[in-house]
Amino acid sequence: MVDAPEPIISVEDLNFYYGESQALTNINLKVVRSQVTALIGPSGCGKSTFLRLLNRMNDLIAGTRVEGKVIFEGVNLYGPEVDPVHVRRRIGMVFQKPNPFPKSIYNNVAYGPRLHGLRDRAKLDELVERSLKAAAIWDEVKDILHQSALGLSGGQQQRLCIARAVAMEPEVLLMDEPTSALDPIATARIEELVKELKRNYTVIIVTHNMQQAARVSDETAFFYMGRLVEMGPTEEIFTRPRKEQTEHYITGRFG
Amino acid sequence: MSWHSLSARKMREALAFMVFRLAMLLVLLSLGGILLFVLIHGLGALSWEFISQPPRNSMTEGGIFPAIMGTIYLTLGAILVALPLGVAASIYLSEYASEGRVLRIVRLGIQNLAGVPSVVFGLFGLGLFVVFFGMGVSIMAGSLTLGLLILPTVIGASEEALRQVPSTFREASLALGATRWQTIRKVVLPAALPGILTGSILGIGRAAGETAPIMFTAATFYTLYLPDSVFSQVMALPYHIYVLATAGTHIAQTRPLQYGTVLVLISLVLGLSLVAIITRTRMRRTKKW
Numbered sequence: 090m091v092d093a094p095e096p097i098i099s100v101e102d103l104n105f106y107y108g109e110s111q112a113l114t115n116i117n118l119k120v121v122r123s124q125v126t127a128l129i130g131p132s133g134c135g136k137s138t139f140l141r142l143l144n145r146m147n148d149l150i151a152g153t154r155v156e157g158k159v160i161f162e163g164v165n166l167y168g169p170e171v172d173p174v175h176v177r178r179r180i181g182m183v184f185q186k187p188n189p190f191p192k193s194i195y196n197n198v199a200y201g202p203r204l205h206g207l208r209d210r211a212k213l214d215e216l217v218e219r220s221l222k223a224a225a226i227w228d229e230v231k232d233i234l235h236q237s238a239l240g241l242s243g244g245q246q247q248r249l250c251i252a253r254a255v256a257m258e259p260e261v262l263l264m265d266e267p268t269s270a271l272d273p274i275a276t277a278r279i280e281e282l283v284k285e286l287k288r289n290y291t292v293i294i295v296t297h298n299m300q301q302a303a304r305v306s307d308e309t310a311f312f313y314m315g316r317l318v319e320m321g322p323t324e325e326i327f328t329r330p331r332k333e334q335t336e337h338y339i340t341g342r343f344g
Numbered sequence: 345m346s347w348h349s350l351s352a353r354k355m356r357e358a359l360a361f362m363v364f365r366l367a368m369l370l371v372l373l374s375l376g377g378i379l380l381f382v383l384i385h386g387l388g389a390l391s392w393e394f395i396s397q398p399p400r401n402s403m404t405e406g407g408i409f410p411a412i413m414g415t416i417y418l419t420l421g422a423i424l425v426a427l428p429l430g431v432a433a434s435i436y437l438s439e440y441a442s443e444g445r446v447l448r449i450v451r452l453g454i455q456n457l458a459g460v461p462s463v464v465f466g467l468f469g470l471g472l473f474v475v476f477f478g479m480g481v482s483i484m485a486g487s488l489t490l491g492l493l494i495l496p497t498v499i500g501a502s503e504e505a506l507r508q509v510p511s512t513f514r515e516a517s518l519a520l521g522a523t524r525w526q527t528i529r530k531v532v533l534p535a536a537l538p539g540i541l542t543g544s545i546l547g548i549g550r551a552a553g554e555t556a557p558i559m560f561t562a563a564t565f566y567t568l569y570l571p572d573s574v575f576s577q578v579m580a581l582p583y584h585i586y587v588l589a590t591a592g593t594h595i596a597q598t599r600p601l602q603y604g605t606v607l608v609l610i611s612l613v614l615g616l617s618l619v620a621i622i623t624r625t626r627m628r629r630t631k632k633w
Binding site: 144146149151174175177178179181182184186188189190191200201204205250253254257 | 512515
């Protein structure tokens with residue numbers, strides 16, 4: 090094994106409950122900076138729940154409880170002094186279904202920066218352009234920036250949502266099955282984009298598509314029934330899994 | 345099962361269908377009947393003078409201009425009272441309050457408020473606004489009373505409109521580091537606003553036509569003048585109709601004017617509803633979520 094690079098996120102003894110039922114059990118893992126980490130596993134295995142714990146989106150669901158630590162840049166995100174709003178500014182998220190606001194393309198991207206006080210028109214213009222370029226959608230929308238985002242195709246909307254998240258200049262980008270509502274061509278573009286994004290961001294992506302995990306990720310974590318079964322370099326997970334369950338899943342014996 | 349019983353079942357089905365169709369027809373007929381009746385009797389009274397002049401000669405001549413203006417003032421006043429209050433309450437109910445017993449009781453209270461007879465609102469307004477707060481019989485007191493009357497409608501419409509904003513919008517905003525209030529202000533409210541407004545206007549149409557809440561709080565039998573402040577009394581269409589039909593000394597002579605007034609009032613209310621319905625349909629068409 091090579092020396093472990095410095096993790097940007099380390100999760101320690103994480104347990105998560107929806108009311109009485111336990112959704113995640115004793116999760117321990119480290120996410121490496123500037124890499125793409127894929128979370129795979131059958132439906133209901135807790136991978137999406139886990140992802141949403143990383144930017145405290147599960148706080149919004151009543152009756153949930155978290156034990157353990159998520160340490161991001163040396164700070165436990167579940168420490169009493171941490172404001173979830175601040176967490177979400179530094180750890181962005183892209184959702185399963187494209188969810189642009191019913192606003193113009195420009196205003197979608199400018200939404201986050203404006204919330205946090207950026208008013209300067211020139212700076213906003215520049216940031217919007219940079220974000221749209223980073224999400225590989227600039228060329229398609231540069232002439233229609235002030236038209237409604239709802240007029241875009243699904244794949245374009247999803248790249249817009251990525252641009253919107255990128256505009257916050259987060260350190261980590263969480264993606265929750267970002268291509269599950271898209272056609273194969275749009276999916277391929279998003280996958281290309283994910284590989285690009287890791288130059289500037291740490292990406293954690295949930296996917297039910299194992300080929301996608303194999304194509305885009307550096308590290309893969311396999312979840313099963315609320316537990317982390319195995320995590321390692323993607324190539325190893327897919328060619329020489331250490332656990333039998335992992336092997337069964339990636340060879341398609343269940344899931 | 346024999347063929348015979350099957351056809352009997354078909355007959356029963358046809359019968360039930362006919363009963364329902366008849367019920368619907370009856371509803372339509374009564375609405376159409378009322379409208380036609382008012383139209384036939386009222387159309388003759390309509391003239392430019394009728395809608396632009398005050399009454400003359402013990403109400404037997406002239407027009408209803410002060411009453412039209414009074415109703416418009418009272419309706420606008422009711423909107424100003426009920427819209428901010430109702431929208432704020434519905435934001436609390438649907439965005440902040442967590443489901444539970446307290447919320448159920450509050451909702452029950454609002455539903456019951458909607459069931460309170462309008463004359464009770466009138467007496468309540470008289471006691472609280474006119475007497476206790478010393479507003480006198482005035483536009484102010486009448487607007488507040490009417491505002492309370494339509495509050496449940498506004499809250500209902502707003503809650504419905506807020507509920508229809510997809511939760512994915514809220515999630516997207518929160519995930520960008522917005523606070524709840526920022527999310528409501530910048531994403532949820534703008535998306536819900538058309539629904540809130542049109543839903544509320546439908547309720548407001550009702551306020552425009554109410555007599556009981558304003559008869560003790562705002563309306564006056566007769567004034568030549570338009571109000572000069574919110575503490576003035578006003579004439580109002582529904583009250584005018586009531587007065588002409590029951591308390592006048594020349595009931596027979598004023599009858600054409602009564603029908604004319606009814607026609608104007610109904611047109612105003614239906615017009616308001618029509619505007620709301622058209623706007624809503626148009627906005628639903630452009631809305632894509």
